[in-house]
Structures are given as structure tokens and as C-alpha cells.
Amino acid sequence: MNISTPSAATASPAAKIRIDGLSKKYGTFTALEPTTLDVQRGEFLTLLGPSGSGKTTLLQMVSGLTPATSGRLSIDGENWTDRPVHERGMGLVFQHYALFPHMTVEENVAFPLKMRNQPADQIRTAVAETLEKVQLDKFAHRFPRELSGGQQQRVALARCFVFRPEIILMDEPLGALDKALRETMQLEIRRLHREFGTTLIYVTHDQEEALVMSDRICVMNHAKVEQLGTPSQIYSDPETIFAATFIGHSNLLEGTLAGTDDHGNTLIRTAAGTFAGLMGARDADAGTHALIVRPERVSLGAATGPGMNELRATLRDVVYIGSDNRLLLDLPDGTEFTLRLDPGAAIGTEIGQEITVHWPIAAGRVVS
Amino acid sequence: MTKTDRSLLSRRSMLAIGTAALAAPMLGRRANAQTASLTVADPGGPFNAGFSKAFYEPFTAETGIEIVSVARDAEPTAQFKSIVETGSYIWDVCTLTLSARLILEQEDLLDDIQLDPALAENMMPGSVHSNFLGTDVYATISAFNTQSMENGPSSWADFWDTDAFPGRRALRRNPIDTLEQALMADGVAPEDLYPLDVDRAFAKLDEIKDHIDVWWTGGAQSTQLLQSGEVDMLAGWNARLQSAIDTGTPAELVWNQGLYSIEGWGLPKGGPNVDAARQFLAFCARPEQQALFTDDLSYGPTNLSAYEHISEERAKVLTTAPANLDGMVLADESWWEANRAEMTERFNLWLLM
Amino acid sequence: MSSVTSNISARGGALSRLKLGPLWLAAPALAFVAVFLLLPMLRLIGLSFSGEETAGVSLEHYQHLADTPIYMRILWITFRISILTAFFSVLLGYPVAAWLARLPDSSRNKWLFLVLLPFWTSYLVKTFAWMIMLGDRGLFNSILTGTGVTDGSLDLMYNEFGVLVGMVHAMMPLAILTMVPVMTGIDRRLPLAAGSLGAKRAQRFWLIEFPLAMPGVAAGGLLTFITSLGFFIVPAYLGGRGQTMLAQIIIMQVQELVNWAFAAVLSVMLVAAALVAIWIYDQFFGLSSLTQASSTGVKGSKKGAQWLRGAGQKVLAGLAWICSPFNRLGDRGDDGPKPVRAAYLGALFLFLLAPAIIVLPLAFTAEQALTFPPPSYSTRWFSEYFGSQIWISATLRSFGVAFATAILATVLGGMAALALARSDSKWGKTVFGLMLAPMIVPRIVIAVGLFYLMAQIGLVASNIGLIIGHTLLAIPFTFIAIGAVLKGYDWRLDQAAATLGAGRIKVLRLITLPLLRGGIISAALFAFVTSFDELTIALFISGGLKSTLPKQMWDDMYLQLNPTLAAVSVVVLVIVTAILLLAQRLQKS
Incomplete structure (x- = not known):
């Protein structure tokens, strides 16, 4: 796996899509800072971020729907920056599907094949096959408005996969679906992706979805890339406060850097004390720093040996959420601190009393 | 169903010509005891200005009865009919053409004017009827643009002669007058026109059909055609053509072989203010009053004594001035009354062919 | 799935709340149309079957119609001119509508104003302006x-x-205004999606954009066709001997020949022609799509629609193929090369505004004659206007009548639109047809029929009579305008308000009406302008002392064509412009 950062692209020559300094400005408003990024052949890359983070802009520039202000887009080493949309042959799936309302399901799915002037019988076979694959063969003659949201979504997928595009771009395709349906469709898209071996860029603001589906995640915020990596890298080795808080739940202890300890761990002085952690931030000089600890890495009781951090706080509440118990602690300065325990584990402390917790130094990351 | 059919029938008969009067609600009626004002429908525009000066204002000054003038439609017969049939008298007096008079008389929609015969002594022949007082005489004549043509057509035969008088031409989009013009162009003497030899007229019209550039419909349009230079010669009503000249258009009127007709007052039958209305009509018959409207209107007064009060120069452009009247003939309304529908259909079809 | 079911239950809940069924809301408008349109129409039909001598039913007038070749010929000419007018109005208006639809709301309103401006200019003034422009000199x-x-x-x-030229100029704003809402309702990503699926420029247009705009195109064509059927001013003044239209003949029969029965026969013909056009439209698109701001395409359930769909798709594919040489245009995401588009739009707006542009200097001429450009300038014709009791009182009357009409027509039409939007009743279609009836029946026919009714109940030459007549004409406009916004209205908001404790009146006042305000204001505006510019009804009903401004202009124009008319037109334009700007302000705040 190849990790590239906005500042230094360490691209492999085999990259399917090479985004090289692409940026977008609308007047004085910057929708995307110059961004560099490689996507490998057959990879499932997710652009993850809140609205306004620039993820859709980036996707649209790759698709050709939006011309780039600067930068270069290469596909298979060829410059595609100015190539018109309909010559890119990329599959696009839109948030609200963008099905043609005046065409039946069958006609919608056949549309890209007709545009490629394929013979009619070939089109018929391909459409039937694809509809079967998304379990819509019985709905071929319906109009989109006669279908449910999930069915419409599957038509959109079928219309995209039917012409076997080498690259598929999806812009929040599951945004309009309810949770259960969304989970089913996530697996469906993963299955189709694997089956067809396509290179897929997927835009979402749902971190869970990103974790479930992606080979790699590109976390975006404020019109630029925050961090790029595999789901587990992003989760366990966040580089920025934003990446750490946007993905999963984190305890965040803000403070100032206080040098390093004997083992080379970074020390950070916070309101709740000075702690040691691994340096995660790319830029050690950046303004605000914080120590990040995932709640499941924290245990009850005093430190059991070296290489541990220890913390005392007041137990405010215990919340049972099925898979585990969540303990909410208040630090002296009012910061909230969370840890997760097995539901069966004994707590041994009454609500309102002081409690001591600890976690391994290696589980903490100092980010900026 | 029977009920619906019956009501439909009764509505039909209300609209149908010459059927018995309906028991219409009399909402429009006003008290008759003391007439404070009369509502008079005139054609508006210059008529209103001329008539106000000649009739309305002096009448009010003399009698104290106020005159409220309103504009009526170009063809008020339909409106007139419903006014009488439904009893909603929105007018007390209305201007009518002779042909409208004839239609309304046949349907018994006009009230008697009871004019003192002494007042009618010097009036044009045909301008006073038992239910009609002619106020002005208008004529259908021709005019030509003196800038584009040195010598204009002086007769209808000339008008038809496209070789001797090249140029753009306009005629009225109506068989009335146009058929007469065609016959005169074909050599029929004005006094022998009626009854019209229709086939001969249409045959003559065929000759000029492709040379007519504009078939005009409204009076103001004929003014505009002459004024803007859109056509070089055209047939039209004398006052309309004159008003183009009055605004500076280089044009000349041709009175020879003109057809004149008379316009005047009629009273809707059974109106609430009929006595005051008759008083008003008698006032309008006076020559000195009639002379006054000729300042604004280039139509001729019906009371020929009015010329004693009109300047010689103004008289030149008035229909009833002797020099103009000589070459003209009175259009026969009764022939038209009998044949108008048929002629209109035939004329319109001829136009489209 | 769940969202669909909740939608259905929402609808059911709303329906049960109105116990009598929402269609009852249409009752006042229906009664209005029945009394002031259907009743007079029935009389005319009865009249057309009357005999000259006999009292019973007679076909003699129809016999005459069949025996005389001229009427069939005039009917054909009327059809031909109306079809050509509709065709060119839609064809030339399409690019403008498509461009307007893509603009952001605020600038779209500004440009729409320029489309509405010629719509407001009186027919008489427009026609005379064209005469000045198109004449031999x-x-x-x-x-x-x-x-x-x-x-x-x-x-x-x-x-x-x-x-x-005159008719397309008069009708194109109507075509554009009908097409724009449909086009704005089209999901703008669809052509993009088609592009990503490999569709080139021509294919994107003919296979996606055009079919989706088709309901608007067809509705625009239908409305312009039907309205054109009843024209009489334009063919009379701009036509030659070969351009006689049926409405002219009807007016002649009534006003000159006083042959009511035959006028009734011709009116029936005219109405029948309009009904045939509507029937054809209904077969293919469904009448209700007239007020639909969304693009649902060809109606699937109709017989013959399947066949039409297939044929239509083939034709469109063919068109796409024919246009493929132009595929390079607009491949960079923009539609059409900008200079060509700008030139076209510029020329078209110039065409639309030309009469207004001509009228403006004419109003300031110092001459008696209407020569263009005026040799010298003055404000004498404005002094004439403002100094004239007749003009001022006509202006005030038009104002009052138009204001009352706007309110009455908006209430009646709005309630009917609300009724139809909330009802699934099978009578909906009938109600719909009745609401549009005043637009289908040529005005001259309405005017003649109304005149007798008004005379009978003593409302001739009264403001009330005028208001009734104008409201009748305005109801279809308000009905359509409000119906269009209701289509896009989320009824769950009403329910949400109800659950928060708002009673039905409060829901209406605090939620529904504010959200629909844009549609309601534009409906009232339409009604106001319909009345303000109305001549045909005023010709009959506003006799006597109660002349409206257009009637006064007509009288003036018929008798003496002088620049006062241009001055009055300018005054009218200024008034209407002010009203529109005010309405736009209200809509924003």
C-alpha cells in the first residue's frame, strides 16, 4: 500500500488515476486547494469529509463535470485534464441517482450502451444480465418514479456497471437511504466493485461507511486533504485533530508540547497532567496540540507498570450501549473523558466518586 | 330536461330578431320626473370635441340639463338592441348611421323624435326621419399623395388604371362603397348605381385585386395609411383623409364620384328621459349650432343654412358644400340592408380566393 | 420503502381531515364559471340551432355554414395561422426559456420581467407599433x-x-412563461449524467433535455394555439386580403350584420376547434400536466402513448444523429458557444421589446402624426393625457377593476387549485377542464354571451360587471399559477404545524400561505394584468360612463390615431413596471 501526502507524492508508476495539484476556485472562494493524490488500479478510495470539505469538487474534476482551475489529471499516464465528460467513459453515480424520469428502468440501463452504438441484441443481453445482478429484472419496464429509493439506487448502480467502466465515481450514493438499506447497499457496492475489478472513488461524509467499504480513505477538511491511508491507519494513527475526531470516538486532551521522555516519547502538558504519547503530527511546530486516546484502549485502575499513563477523574455516568459499557468521566478542568468496558466487567466505583484509569503510552498519539 | 329546453328557447327568442319583448327587469330605468342629465353616445374622438362645442355645452347652458357624453362602438346596433330589449338604458341618445337606423327601425327599437317640421326646412334631403335627426354628412371619396404623384386619379376609372397611375393602393375591406366604386370605374353613372349589378362589380374588382396593397378595416387606419406614405392613393371617409392632411400630409381629396351618407341621432325606444332627449335633438337641428362642429370635424352639416356661419375656406373641405356635393350621390341604404349579409360573404370569399 | 409509506399515510390523513373532501373548495370557482361562462355558452349553442321563422330546433345555420365555402376556408386559415403561431412561438421561445431556466432565481426574475413587458403592452399598441415598423415606408x-x-x-x-410577426410577438411570452417552470423542474444533473454515460451534445439535448421539457413545450404550444384561435386585432391590421380569421367574422356577424344565430354557429365552431386541440393534448400528455412543474414525460397509461413513445424515441434518436456534426459545440460543459447564444438572445429580446422601444419616443413626439423617429420632442401628449378627465377616470377605473379582479380571481382560482392538489377524486379532471374553460372559449364568444347576462341582471356598464367578466378570464391564470406551486409543496409541513398545535386556519395563515406566497403573488399579478389589458369584454360590458383604459384607447385608436395613445401606453407600462417591482420586493422580504 502506498501512502501519499499532499506535500510529497510518492506515486507508483502503476497508478490508474494521478491527480497532480488539481485545484478549484470560484472567484475568490477556494473550493479545493491544490491537491495531489494517486489512485491505484482496482482500488476503492473514499473521499471522506464534512460538507464543504472539497471532496465533491475533487470528484467532479476527475469526472470532467467541473473544469479544474489548475493542475493536471492523468489516467493511465495520459493527460485527461481537458477531455470532455462523455469521452472519459467513467461511471458516475449521483447522490439522488439522476435516473432519467422519462425512460424505463431498462432504457435507463441501456442508455450508455446505446451511446456506444452497441448492437441491439448485445444491449438486450447486457441489460438483462446486469438487472439480474442487482435483482431488478422484474422491474425492467417500470419508470423510476414507480420504484422505491433502494430500487432506484440499484438502477443507478446497474446503469453505471453495465458498460464496464474502468473507473467509477460515486457521490454520496447512499445518502438518501435509511440505515438498514444503506448497510445492505454498502456490501452490494463492495461486491460489485470486486466482481468487476473497477477503480472506484467514493465520496461520503459517513465515517462508518468509509471504514466499512474502503481500501484507502482520504480525509478532507477545509478544501484540502487532512490524511490519506488505510482505514486502520486512519483510525489508529491519526495525524490531525480533525482526522482523529472525525473518525471514530476519541478522547482529546489539549496541551502544549513538553519535550520528550527517555524513550523518545513525546510529552504533552495538559490541564489534567503531563502525559507521554507517540508523535503523530506531521508538523511538530503547528499551533495547537492534543493527545488522542481511543476509549477502548483505556483501562480501569492504576498503571500496572512502566509505559503507562495514569489519570484520575470523577465518574459522571455509566451508559450501557449493548456491545459495551461506556463510562463518562469528568476531568478537573471539565473536559469529558470516555472509556469503554465489556458489559460484564465490574466497575467498583459509585457515580460521583473519583476513579483512576490508565492506558499504554503507545496507544496515545500527539496530533496537531 | 324539458325545463332546460324551455329556458333555452326563451333565451333564444330574447335574442332573436323581432320577437316580442321580454319581461326584462327594469333595473336600468331612472325616474322621469325631472331630467337632470342626458347620457349621449357619440363616436368619441374628434366627434366628442366637435359635438361638445356645438351641442353639449350650449345645450347645458341653455336648459340646465347636463350632457354626459360617452363613446359608443363603431357599430352600435347590437348594443342598442340589448339596451332596449333588456331595459337597461345606459344611453338616452346615440349617434347612428342611416344603415343602422334602418336595421333598428325594422326591429322597432327607435323612439319617435317628434321634430318640429319648421326646423327641418333647410335640412338635406334624407337627413330627417320620424325617428332620426341627421347631424352630419360624411362621404366615401378618394385621396392621393401629392408628393409621390403629380397627377392623382380624378375618378374611379383613373383609380383602376394602374398603368396611367402607378403606385400603391388601398381600398376598404368591406363590400359597402367598394362595389359602387368598381361599378363607377366600369362606367356606370353615379345616379344609375342602384340596384347594384353585383356580378359586374366583382368582375371589375377582379381587375384590380392584385394591385391593392392594403385592405383597411378601421377609420384611423386609413388616416395612418395616407399619413405614413404606406400607400399613394386610397378610398376612405372624407374626415379621416382630411385629418391626415390637417397633420401636414401632402395629399389631395378627390370628391368626384364620392358616395355620401348621413349620420345622426336616434333614441332608444321607451327610454326614461325621452322628453329631454327630444328637446336636445331639436337643439341640434339649429344651423348656428351645427356650424360650430365643423371647426373640429370635417363633416358637412345637414342643415344647409349652417353655411351662413362657416368660412369659405373651411367649407371647401366639408361634404355638403355645394361644389363637393355636386359630383356625389347618396348611398342607398335600403339596397344594402337587403343585400349586406350576402354581399359581405361574397366579398370576403372573393378576397380569400 | 418506509418513506413511501409515510407519504401515503400523510396524504390519507390530510384527506380525512377535510370531511367533505377537498374538492368542495373548488365550489365557489365552479359556481362562478357555471353562471358566467357555461350559462351564456348554452344560450349561444341554443341560438345556433334556432330557425329564422320556425320556433323549433333547426339546422339551417349549420346548413348555411356547410353550403358556403368561405367559412370552411376561413376556419382553415384560422387553423393554419394559429398552428404556425404556436410553432414559431415555441420554437423561437425555447432557447430563451431554456436559458432562463438555468439562471439563478434572482436574475431569472429580472429577465422574466423583460419577457412579461411585451405581454403587458396592450395588443392595440403592439399592433400599431408593428405597423410603424413593418410598413412600406x-x-x-x-x-x-x-x-x-x-x-x-x-x-x-x-x-x-x-x-x-404580430401574433408570434404577442404569443411568445406566453410560450416562454409556460415552458420555464417545466424546464426549471428538470434535474440539472440529468444531462451531466447522460454525458458521463457517453452521450454527446446532440444526444444529450434530443434524448434527455428535450423529452424532459416536452410537457412544457406541448403545453406552451397548446396555450398559444388556443389563444391564437380567437385573435382579431392582429389579422385585421397586419394581414392582407388572405388573412381573415374566424373571430373577425364573428365580430362582423354580431356588430355589423346583427346575425346572432350565425355568430353563434361560428362561435361553436371556434370552441369546437379549441376542444379538439385540447382533446389531442390530453390523449398524449394528460391535461393535468398543464399545471405540472415537473417533467414526467409522456403519459404512460394512455392508449396509443406506448406507440407514441416508441415513435418519439426513434425520431429523437434520428434528430440526435442529424445534429451530431454540432457535437463539438459545448463539449466543455457549457451549452452552446457563448457568442452565438448571446447574439440569439439579444435578437430575441430586441424583437420582444421592439414595440415598447418604438412607443417610448413616439410618446414624446411634438408632432401630430406618428412618424418614427419623431422629428422633434415634447411632452404635450402627456399633458393631454393628464389634463383629460376622460383618460384619468378611465385609468382609475381600470386600476380599481384590476385590483378587485386580482383579489377575486386569486381567491377563487387558488381555492380551486388547492382543491385539485389535495383531491384524488375522479371529478378532478372535470373540475380542471372547467377551470381552464375561460381560456379555451375565445374571448369574443365570452364577451357576447356575458353581455346579455349582464344586461338582464342590470350589470352592463357597471364596475361589478367588468370585475365579473375579468375575473372569469383571470381564473385560469391564477388556477394554473397557484396549482404549479402547490405541486411542489410539501404537505407534511402542514401536518408538522398541526402536531405543534396550530389549528387549520393558523396552518393556512402561518405555514401554507407564506410558503406559497411567491406563487400567489404572481397569480394575483397575472390576474391584475389580465384585467388591466383586457379589451374584448370591456368593449361590450364597459359601455357608457364606465370605460376602462383599454376601451378608451380602442375608441381613440379607431377614430383618431394620435400620439396620446403612445403617451397612455407609456403611462401604462410605467404603472405595470412599478407593480411588478413591488411584487418582486414583497416576494424577497
């Missing part, structure tokens, strides 16, 4: 011969071309 011919483009003058007027 008119503006265009002066330019053409002056610059040496042509040797002699071209015949631009007193022929079919002149009629079409």
Missing part, C-alpha cells in the same frame, strides 16, 4: 433600403408574414 424598410441591403421595399406587412 416603415422602420425596417427604411433601414433596408437606406443601407442598400435591398433595392426596393419588402412586403413585410399586409400578408401572412406580417400577421405571424
